[in-house]
Amino acid sequence: QRLSPFRPLLRMVARLVPPRWLSMSHGHRLPLLELPRRCLAIMGFLLSYASHAAHYDFVEIGTCDFDTLAQQLSSTSVVGLSVEPVRQHLDRLPAGPGMRKVNAAVGEVDGWADLYVVRPEYMEPQCTGETLPSLGLPYCLPWWFRATASLNRPAALVEVHAGAMAEQVQMKVPVQTLTYRSLLASNDVTSVGLLKIDTEGFDVAILRQVLSWGAEAGEWPDRIMFERNNLTDSPDAAAVYSALDFVYDCWVPPEEDDVHCLRLRDLARGRALEPLPPSAGPGAAPMRWRMELPDRILVSAVLLSAQGAVQVADWEVSVGSAGAAASDLPCGGGLRLAVAPGATARFPCRAEGRYVGVAAAPTGAAAQGGAGGLPIQRPSLEVLGVAAPLGSPRMSIGRRCCPGSCDDPQWLFDGFDPACEARCQADTACRFFTVYSSLWCSTTASCDEDVPASQPSAVTFAVLESAWVPLLLKDARQSSEAWGGSPERAIDGRHVPHFLLGSCSHTAGGEDEPIPRPWWVAELAEPDPDRAAVSLVRVLGRWDCCHERLDRWEVRIGDDPNPWQNAPCGPLQVVLPAGGRRDVACGMPMEGRFVGIVMEGPEPLTLCEVEAFSERPSARSAEKVVAVAREKS
Numbered sequence: 001q002r003l004s005p006f007r008p009l010l011r012m013v014a015r016l017v018p019p020r021w022l023s024m025s026h027g028h029r030l031p032l033l034e035l036p037r038r039c040l041a042i043m044g045f046l047l048s049y050a051s052h053a054a055h056y057d058f059v060e061i062g063t064c065d066f067d068t069l070a071q072q073l074s075s076t077s078v079v080g081l082s083v084e085p086v087r088q089h090l091d092r093l094p095a096g097p098g099m100r101k102v103n104a105a106v107g108e109v110d111g112w113a114d115l116y117v118v119r120p121e122y123m124e125p126q127c128t129g130e131t132l133p134s135l136g137l138p139y140c141l142p143w144w145f146r147a148t149a150s151l152n153r154p155a156a157l158v159e160v161h162a163g164a165m166a167e168q169v170q171m172k173v174p175v176q177t178l179t180y181r182s183l184l185a186s187n188d189v190t191s192v193g194l195l196k197i198d199t200e201g202f203d204v205a206i207l208r209q210v211l212s213w214g215a216e217a218g219e220w221p222d223r224i225m226f227e228r229n230n231l232t233d234s235p236d237a238a239a240v241y242s243a244l245d246f247v248y249d250c251w252v253p254p255e256e257d258d259v260h261c262l263r264l265r266d267l268a269r270g271r272a273l274e275p276l277p278p279s280a281g282p283g284a285a286p287m288r289w290r291m292e293l294p295d296r297i298l299v300s301a302v303l304l305s306a307q308g309a310v311q312v313a314d315w316e317v318s319v320g321s322a323g324a325a326a327s328d329l330p331c332g333g334g335l336r337l338a339v340a341p342g343a344t345a346r347f348p349c350r351a352e353g354r355y356v357g358v359a360a361a362p363t364g365a366a367a368q369g370g371a372g373g374l375p376i377q378r379p380s381l382e383v384l385g386v387a388a389p390l391g392s393p394r395m396s397i398g399r400r401c402c403p404g405s406c407d408d409p410q411w412l413f414d415g416f417d418p419a420c421e422a423r424c425q426a427d428t429a430c431r432f433f434t435v436y437s438s439l440w441c442s443t444t445a446s447c448d449e450d451v452p453a454s455q456p457s458a459v460t461f462a463v464l465e466s467a468w469v470p471l472l473l474k475d476a477r478q479s480s481e482a483w484g485g486s487p488e489r490a491i492d493g494r495h496v497p498h499f500l501l502g503s504c505s506h507t508a509g510g511e512d513e514p515i516p517r518p519w520w521v522a523e524l525a526e527p528d529p530d531r532a533a534v535s536l537v538r539v540l541g542r543w544d545c546c547h548e549r550l551d552r553w554e555v556r557i558g559d560d561p562n563p564w565q566n567a568p569c570g571p572l573q574v575v576l577p578a579g580g581r582r583d584v585a586c587g588m589p590m591e592g593r594f595v596g597i598v599m600e601g602p603e604p605l606t607l608c609e610v611e612a613f614s615e616r617p618s619a620r621s622a623e624k625v626v627a628v629a630r631e632k633s
Contacts, residue, residue, distance in 0.1 A: 563596020
């Protein structure tokens with residue numbers, strides 16, 4: 001265990017030292033030096049330790065004998081570790097060349113403990129209508145109660161259903177316990193793709209160990225999935241969840257207890273923080289910078305490290321479609337922090353955007369023009385967001401691409417593969433991939449349309465940088481308004497397809513519509529608004545209700561504030577699937593001040609987000625170069 005932090009170094013040494021050196025007996029001369037037997041034995045152990053360490057595609061703790069990754073992936077080449085304290089459950093799981101099984105519970109210490117399990121005679125199928133009267137229960141416990149085993153204490157769920165009979169219904173079984181650290185060390189685990197924890201209320205205790213080991217050894221699972229429900233009664237649960245948010249981006253899909261967490265990585269690596277002109281206004285103008293991200297990405301937090309010698313400044317960070325602009329979302333709700341040179345501050349963001357903006361203003365005497373007012377130097381940033389292990393940024397949560405058609409998607413690959421990112425990068429046609437908590441992988445050449453996935457654990461990534469540059473939209477208007485669906489909602493930066501959550505526009509429709517054909521329009525807010533070229537418009541439709549209303553609609557671009565008077569961008573569009581998002585390409589860049597949506601028919605027009613994009617001048621050639629370079633590699 002003490003050697004675990006040195007695994008990466010040992011693996012590097014193992015690749016450099018010839019294997020024949022390790023088999024030499026005492027007295028043999030090495031090419032460069034002569035080592036005594038004990039030193040040689042130690043070297044052999046270290047290199048053997050490094051060479052046997054392995055990456056596991058999944059580690060599942062608390063499997064029982066149903067709905068396990070081991071069962072789903074038994075016919076694949078996936079490498080996995082299943083941990084279950086009940087021997088009978090573990091023996092029912094499939095065995096394979098890549099599967100390893102551990103009969104133990106993950107606890108606070110290495111040793112032995114009592115495991116409370118439900119006696120078989122109180123559960124289906126052994127419990128029947130004939131045996132029930134002699135058991136003293138109002139009903140037979142369902143068969144899945146065999147998964148309610150609880151360490152060191154009776155299971156709370158059994159107490160709810162069995163009442164005063166709970167103690168009699170359960171029996172104590174002595175089981176071996178391993179700490180998370182010992183579990184990894186005893187199985188030579190160096191890295192984990194997916195960590196799945198289902199331990200009936202003990203998830204927090206295990207997560208605490210995961211965080212401790214990660215901070216000590218720098219080894220973090222790429223993805224964590226655990227159950228969070230009324231069984232989680234640990235008094236320090238809130239502190240553990242808060243600490244988890246510093247390393248992972250976590251979310252709970254609707255109507256689920258499972259929490260899904262993806263590893264945060266630095267999205268700023270290799271990206272420049274470019275200076276911007278000072279903003280106009282009274283007083284000293286703050287220094288401003290902007291960093292472009294690979295695409296519109298959810299930024300969890302920004303770590304800002306001030307540079308320079310003596311200048312202390314007030315710093316602000318924003319995320320959005322412009323960078324350091326009033327229209328962008330300020331991190332931390334407008335948090336302004338005084339950061340001394342050499343110090344680092346964390347700005348919580350939880351905002352989506354293509355740009356990260358930074359603004360700095362001098363403080364104290366420097367702000368009043370006094371002594372010590374040295375120029376503020378460009379800071380260094382860590383932009384924390386979700387990316388796959390090889391660097392592909394996350395595009396969406398709970399959504400999947402629809403290449404060709406959402407009814408019959410044309411996938412490049414659709415099957416189990418824990419190395420989904422590597423598969424996509426190796427395929428020159430692949431641009432997007434979607435992964436699930438089951439290790440299912442789907443790869444595609446396009447994502448011009450996407451929809452909510454049937455499996456909420458879906459996460460979609462992009463392997464190439466987007467060719468589209470966002471254009472700011474402002475001053476939205478529409479033909480009418482109903483149900484509080486103001487036109488500004490469609491450009492609020494929130495990709496939320498539920499109308500009741502307050503992020504979708506809504507016209508009146510029907511007899512209440514002053515014009516039979518509804519419309520929505522917004523003005524481009526570019527530095528040269530009179531001549532901004534639009535190449536693509538992205539539209540997000542409604543999910544919770546009535547998506548079929550958005551049918552026979554068009555994107556219009558031009559200089560007239562009435563979108564019906566402007567030229568169409570792309571063809572007439574058919575209905576969007578529920579919660580669907582569609583990219584409408586104009587074919588050629590179109591110039592104009594206004595971007596609008598028009599629709600035939602009397603139905604209300606509801607838009608949950610509208611975005612406009614221009615095409616980077618060298619985007620197509622640059623994208624081709626990336627693909628060719630990837631093919632050669």
